Amino acid sequence: MNVMKSLHRWLRAQRGWLVGGVLVGSTVLLWTTWDAWRDYARWRPLRPADVAAGEGGMLGGAEWRLGSVEILDPKDLALGRRVPDDAVVLVAHYAMTPATGADQKLLASCDGRLSDAKGRHWEEYPIELSRLHLGEPRGCVAELSADAGIRSAPPGAPWHFAHAYLVPSDVALGAMPELILPKLQPRYLRFQRR
Known part of the structure; x- marks a missing residue:
């Protein structure tokens, strides 16, 4: 039970960093794969x-x-x-x-x-x-x-x-x-x- 309280406290204290990390990670993933997805859509019959x-x-x-x-x-x-x-x-x-x-x-x-x-x-x-x-x-x-x-x-x-x-x-x-x-x-x- 003590472990859960300390984990909860740590997550609340690091909330901003965790949200920022998810946003930065998503942005980097989108940024690096955007050209590949655009080329895929351009050269594949999709619609x-x-x-x-x-x-x-x-x-x-x-x-x-x-x-x-x-x-x-x-x-x-x-x-x-x-x-x-x-x-x-x-x-x-x-x-x-x-x-x-x-x-x-x-x-x-x-x-x-x-x-x-x-x-x-x-x-x-x-x-x-x-x-x-x-x-x-x-x-x-x-x-x-x-x-x-x-x-x-x-x-x-x-x-x-x-x-x-x-x-x-x-x-x-x-x-x-x-x-x-x-x-x-x-x-x-x-x-x-x-």
């Missing part, structure tokens, strides 16, 4: 703009729409690589309609990925799908050439392209396609499916 099924979403001066989603059996495709037994190929077909004055280089930098309800992600075109031919371009622009630069669909005209993903079969039905423009992160588009 999805959900796009309802059948609707379009604006990002980077263009309207992006998810057309259809196909689920293919990798055994029926000539991939030339071994894929896991429980995997399927999910192909998301998109249409991008640039507005007048849209930055073509920004639109050309689009990346696709897939996410599920658990927060897991799959990137587009893993190495196993390097030989997959879909009949549609893989990229978000019509043409990349050294002499002409980047040419895309004219403003108001849609450009159709596809992204393919290799995912576990149990994920394919509920997965949501996402489109990311790296310079506009942390915002990105997440498409709901029917």
Whole structure:
């Protein structure tokens, strides 16, 4: 009991120093990690703009729409690589309609990925799908050439392209396609499916 009284007395006497220590410690921790958190938020897609099924979403001066989603059996495709037994190929077909004055280089930098309800992600075109031919371009622009630069669909005209993903079969039905423009992160588009 005597020990408790002396501890209580000591804590009351040192109250100002203890509060000051907590404040200084918190400030130092925030000060030293602020740049890291800011960089994390800048380069990671953190804020999805959900796009309802059948609707379009604006990002980077263009309207992006998810057309259809196909689920293919990798055994029926000539991939030339071994894929896991429980995997399927999910192909998301998109249409991008640039507005007048849209930055073509920004639109050309689009990346696709897939996410599920658990927060897991799959990137587009893993190495196993390097030989997959879909009949549609893989990229978000019509043409990349050294002499002409980047040419895309004219403003108001849609450009159709596809992204393919290799995912576990149990994920394919509920997965949501996402489109990311790296310079506009942390915002990105997440498409709901029917």
